[in-house]
Amino acid sequence: MKIAVIGAGHNGLISAIYLAQKGFDVSVYELRDRPGGMAYTEIIKGVKVSRASYVLGLMPERIIRETGVNIPIIRQDPFQVIYHNNKAIPFWRDKERRLRELEKAGEERYKYYEEIVMKFKRFFEEKIAFTDEPPSLEVVKEEAEKEGLEELFEEPLQKFVSNYISPELEDFFIYPDSPNELAFMTAYRFSLDWSYVRGGTGTIGEKLAERARELGVKIFYNTKVTKILTKDSRVVGIETNGKQKVELDAVISAISPIATSMMLDEGLKGIKDIKLPHAGWRKYNIILKEMPSIPDELKPFAHSIIDYDYGEMTFPSLADDSLGGLVITLMGSIDENPFKGLREKALIIDTFTPEELEERFNVPYGYLDHLPMRGQFLLDKRPKYRTEILGLYLSGVGTYPGGQITGIPGRNAAFALIKDYESGKLK
Ligand SMILES: Cc1cc2nc3c(=O)[nH]c(=O)nc-3n(C[C@H](O)[C@H](O)[C@H](O)COP(=O)(O)OP(=O)(O)OC[C@H]3O[C@@H](n4cnc5c(N)ncnc54)[C@H](O)[C@@H]3O)c2cc1C
Known part of the structure; x- marks a missing residue:
């Protein structure tokens, strides 16, 4: 064949x-001239930049094991931080520490959210993700009901999230423009594994290409x-x-x-x-001349994924010493972000667009x-x-x-x- x-x-x-x-x-x-597609690293002014996707967290362990690929990840801790109203809520990798932090922030019901979401993740991998013939929504719903996960397929996203998260932080658990989607979407994107990839996400493509070649696959670029x-x-x-x-x-x-x-x-x-409106996201990759000024509350967590009111940013250079310089990635608003005067500290602002x-x-x-x-x-x-x-x-x-x-x-x-x-x- x-x-x-x-x-x-x-x-x-x-x-x-x-x-x-x-x-x-x-x-x-x-x-293109390299592997990885949207998971790719570009060298800009000598600095390695994950130009499109920037963190890995949803690739099941099973795929890593079965393919035999070795992706060097950096497990920054906390893996994520919510920054809102000058307060930082870190999501530590350790469960007890994480739940304590959320409780301290007044999110007493967060633990129930995480319980359901993590149950969904197990259900997803064990029952519905790995198949050559995708099941109908009815079948998925039936299976979910057996596991006590029906609310994820009955309730709208916002309503589900509001059962567990305070109105002040709800938006951090709902993805832009999707409050009325089925609630399972909050669980689909949730992960306790979000990590940087050493050398940028381009390393994912390189490692996969290396493994494919070892197995005799021929790859033709350009x-x-x-x-x-x-x-x-x-x-x-x-x-x-x-x-x-x-x-x-x-x-x-x-x-x-x-x-x-x-x-x-x-x-x-x-x-x-299929006809669609054009997508409307913007991603900024900022190479810095010097360290930006980071708010005191955020300083201990600036190496993790920072979710703020107008978007999501990362400062991977604080976690990965192989990048060769200071780089910040930002999805959302560049003018409204927690690091003061980012534009002035920038050597280059690279914009990636739809x-x-x-x-x-x-x-x-x-x-x-x-x-x-x-x-x-x-x-x-x-x-x-x-x-x-x-x-x-x-x-x-x-x-x-x-x-x-x-x-x-x-x-x-x-x-x-x-x-x-x-x-x-x-x-
Ligand atoms: C700005 C941005 C940020 C993102 N952030 C994240 C993130 O942090 N974490 C995450 O998990 N996901 C993220 N994503 C989404 C994720 O990157 C993509 O969903 C995923 O990489 C898609 O992988 P793929 O292999 O299916 O397709 P692609 O990555 O699109 O790969 C398809 C490949 O096919 C090539 N190609 C296209 N047409 C042809 C042709 N006719 N002949 C030959 N080759 C062709 C393309 O050049 C490309 O290399 C982000 C995406 C973007 C754009």
């Missing part, structure tokens, strides 16, 4: 690793797949850089589902007609997770791994179960292909 994976983002590389472990002949085609070739509703190959044709038995597309659909003459059902994501990474509409993590794209409404074209699979973050650096879609799509091959469907 000759298989191509389109895109060397973390999901594409994870698909490639699982397939190579099964002995398939796998090649990965990547339009190679854009321009067409997926089909015959009688079956994949027969790809075209690269608008000219070269490669004959294949199967293809896993680990890029945006919309971009994949655009490479097919007929498009993909349910995907080709437009750049669209142009340079081929993500139509510029969404962080290829498709929004909202109502019409949640759980069973996200594209699945198998497509109507025999031998064509999807495995990017736009597929089930969705957002962030998890590697779950990459793994599941590889298993869908392996299962179809073993059942004789692909022969």
